[in-house]
Amino acid sequence: MEKNWPLWEVFVRSKNGLEHRHFGSLHAADAEMALENARDVYTRRSEGVSIWVVESKHITASNPENNGELFEPAQDKVYRHPTFYTLPDEVKHM
Amino acid sequence: MSEAQIKNLEEMFEQRIANDEKIEPKDWMPEKYRKTHIRQISQHAHSEIIGMLPEGNWISRAPSLRRKVALLAKVQDEAGHGLYLYSACETLGISRDELYEQLHSGKAKYSSIFNYPTITWADIGAIGWLVDGAAIINQVPLCNTSYGPYARAMIRVCKEESFHQRQGYEIMMTLAKGTPEQKEMAQDALNRWWWPSMMMFGPTDDMSTHTEQSMKWKLKRKTNDELRQQFVDQTVPQADLLGLKMPDSDLKWNEEKGRYDFGEIDWDEFWQVVKGHGPCNKERMAARVNAWEEGEWVRDAAMEYAKKQEAKKLNKAV
Ligand SMILES: [Fe+2]
Ligand SMILES: [Fe+2]
Numbered sequence A: 001m002e003k004n005w006p007l008w009e010v011f012v013r014s015k016n017g018l019e020h021r022h023f024g025s026l027h028a029a030d031a032e033m034a035l036e037n038a039r040d041v042y043t044r045r046s047e048g049v050s051i052w053v054v055e056s057k058h059i060t061a062s063n064p065e066n067n068g069e070l071f072e073p074a075q076d077k078v079y080r081h082p083t084f085y086t087l088p089d090e091v092k093h094m
Numbered sequence B: 001m002s003e004a005q006i007k008n009l010e011e012m013f014e015q016r017i018a019n020d021e022k023i024e025p026k027d028w029m030p031e032k033y034r035k036t037h038i039r040q041i042s043q044h045a046h047s048e049i050i051g052m053l054p055e056g057n058w059i060s061r062a063p064s065l066r067r068k069v070a071l072l073a074k075v076q077d078e079a080g081h082g083l084y085l086y087s088a089c090e091t092l093g094i095s096r097d098e099l100y101e102q103l104h105s106g107k108a109k110y111s112s113i114f115n116y117p118t119i120t121w122a123d124i125g126a127i128g129w130l131v132d133g134a135a136i137i138n139q140v141p142l143c144n145t146s147y148g149p150y151a152r153a154m155i156r157v158c159k160e161e162s163f164h165q166r167q168g169y170e171i172m173m174t175l176a177k178g179t180p181e182q183k184e185m186a187q188d189a190l191n192r193w194w195w196p197s198m199m200m201f202g203p204t205d206d207m208s209t210h211t212e213q214s215m216k217w218k219l220k221r222k223t224n225d226e227l228r229q230q231f232v233d234q235t236v237p238q239a240d241l242l243g244l245k246m247p248d249s250d251l252k253w254n255e256e257k258g259r260y261d262f263g264e265i266d267w268d269e270f271w272q273v274v275k276g277h278g279p280c281n282k283e284r285m286a287a288r289v290n291a292w293e294e295g296e297w298v299r300d301a302a303m304e305y306a307k308k309q310e311a312k313k314l315n316k317a318v
């Protein structure tokens, strides 16, 4: 039998209107227990109105070693930003 | 990787930290950085967990419901602190099981302060006031440390500590203003906890080994002696306010330096406790190991239940 409780990542929405944010992780036997533990560990002072838990093994993360090829191509695409376009000062509301 | 390449990576790494960039779990890091962080973060986590034991001793005997809910909440917070820190530590590639193993086998250390006994209710006041007070001074600079998960855990921890200290001071205040016996009890607790609290900042700067590296990695921002001085300077006026006397005959205000001078710490006692010969080292470890072992069947049962539920779900789906 697999003895150790698996690791879960905890995401908490601090109030409606805000996104869920990663708060940390914890160990639990199943999803239900992960939610209960997350409640006790991460929201003892009303820090949240909604919790997501996901078993850590289901998260695929990008590798920082590939940051160059992943994120650098965006750097020379300045035309994606409004300031790239030259307009006369007289143009308002744009 | 060649040695030159590693050297180059290390330089870039140190530069990032110097630029106040954070290091995140999957980033490349020198092995020494990883090991040092595992050691420090786990030691910190263990301290939070073992730290529940001396205070837990008084939960069932708290003098009022108000005191009881507060103490219960504080001890629960300490469990939470331990869990934030263990989870930060696990991002460095060590499992919770290995961490517990290190604690239970005595390979890993925890803060020596928790090897002192809590013999009266006033000790709960003294711990909140002095021990959490010293912990706050040690911990606040860590909110800016270089390892992201550790820094984020510390921000949460620090937010919660101030209630701990205030509830302790309130207990001391109530006792100090009570009957002569109560005041004496408060004084006695101060007498016993003052010096061990002073030791929480670690050996004096001339005896402390890896300060420079720790400063670079922002595991430390001030030296042990600087932090200790800060503790003395802010705590002495608080004792005055209680009408209690610090157990240090050399303690006096130094007008010229604008700070308190204080007496010599008994470093023999400090090293004795670190080496396992404090009043409660054995008791603490026994309680911890016992809790872990006695809980094994519960952990196994929960895992078994989870598997059965999972199988049921699959069966239904078929
Ligand atoms: Fe704590
Ligand atoms: Fe702490």
Ligand SMILES: [Fe+2]
Pocket (backbone or CB within 6 Å): B078, B132, B161, B164
């Ligand atoms: Fe605390």
